[in-house]
Amino acid sequence: MTDELQDRYDVVVIGGGAAGLNGALMLGRARRTVAVIDAGEPRNAPADGVHGLLGREGVPPGELLAAGREEVRRYGGHIVAGRVSKALERDGAFTVALEDGREIAARRLLVAAGVVDRLPDIPGLAERWGRNVIHCPYCHGWEHRDRAIGVIGSTHMAVHQALLFRQWTDDLVLFTHTAPEPTAEEREQLAARGVRVVEGEIAAIEAGGARMQDGRLVEREVYATATRMEARAGFLAGLGLELVEHPSGAGVHLPADGFGKTAVPGVYAAGNVTDLMAQVGPAAAAGAMAGALINADLIEEETAEAVALHRLGA
Template sequence: MMDRYDVVVIGGGAAGLNGALVLGRARRTVAVIDAGEPRNAPADGVHGLLGREGMSPGELLAKGREEVRQYGGHVVEGRVAKALKQDREFVVALEDGREVAARRLLVAAGLVDRLPEIPGLAERWGTSVVHCPYCHGWEHRDQAIGVIGTGPMAVHQATLFRQWTDDLVFFTHTAPELTVDERERFAARGVRVVEGEIAAIEAEGARMRDGRLVERQAYAIGTRLEARAGFLADLGLELADHPSGAGRHIPADPTGRTAVAGVWAAGNVTDLMGQVGPSAAAGAMAAAMINFDLIEEETAEAVRLHRLGA
């Protein structure tokens, strides 16, 4: 890692690596700092991404790192502790004591899924406990699936998963009370509603608090989504509630520009629902805008010097 770069990318997932790739090809010096904790690590493969269908998440990231390095980018293992603004540049401090300066920052650190404390749930996360039908629905097609109600998106999630199976149960668990309309929609689609809270997920199914066992093969759950962004506090960039109610994110405009000048965000850190493809595209968009921002700065300085006759 050098002392200074045009751009430091915080996070080495699809958004961060694609952003770094675009910046490298734009002849920018760029470093990607990655803690090595991809959200999709438990998944068997990446799905719905043209040309990479079924590829393991680890293999996809390895290819991405190789491509970034091909254009001179640096990929650094480490965890960011904080980021500060000093004069006209940013200083990124790592937990191991290293520091690096940058003219611009691209934050693509992803998010953390906060699972409810149901025994047996976390151990199955990413295999038989999933969140996205487009990512995992095909692998669990025609199985006995249970949607665990935990928040405002639960009914929507159940409506989606019904596309992949005729045997769907909606566990009310801690979700808001179902409306008359929602119950009618479930009844019309053959979705069985199981009232009450789940005590544990067992090998055969969901054990309810009253002792009932509801046999299921797979579960869908809407986790509480929280962007990894605590290290931005000193920049005054704080998390905000996402409009969907699904969690907290870094607000940004469609190009990734945040409220702090010189800082862009891309991927799940700002788009909580983004899959791998859209996250990679967002990284590319943010990188292009960062490069343009740097060009504008460099042009203004060139004009200033030109007027001085330098």
């Protein structure tokens, strides 16, 4: 279901995940006109459930988003299916162009388009993503507890990730793969925790386990690996906003302050597009904060305009 798109809104929200919908909810309740433009590609779509979200533990991602869309509509917000191609500033407002040619004007923008996860280039890995290939122990560790887990090293965080997953199973292997060589201290930590280290690169993930380049088969049931996260915000280039490397080295993001303000006045960001590691709860909270700040920003602008008219005796 998609709503009819109007020509102009107080706020256009780009992205219909937890951050975007919660921002739109706050704005709708503040009696702002708001449209959420959603490409329909939620990051957590392959997952069976959302975890660590109080009161909604284990809810299927699609069910959570469907409920959020109806809540936004309850306060007059529009949910529109579409993909943003570019955003520009024109005549004191923002113009958001969709790939199908439609354009919308907005006084403010909330960018909450999320990220794309780039997996290590190993045959057989991507098709298992979200089932027995996972990345976050807090999101998926409980569901895979006590299973034979293999952590695939691809970044400098490989040892840290292995030590985390050790909390959920005592049958754990760290594949060094393309990660930096563990230091002597890290090897001691892994040995002390009973984590076996398998040297060398993985050639493919097969039904029975991980096939190494030298032909060995290391039996595993579940694989954990860090992804490189890339914010979906290339459409902001026309506003002079560029994606930059995240301080953690985990990928590229859209910089914003703790309130969601970007370097361009009137453009806000919330959720994974700026905070790569945010889970659903923190992303939704960031969307609510950004929505409240946008409303306050608009009130400040409207008050200044009202004062100017008042002084003229209008």
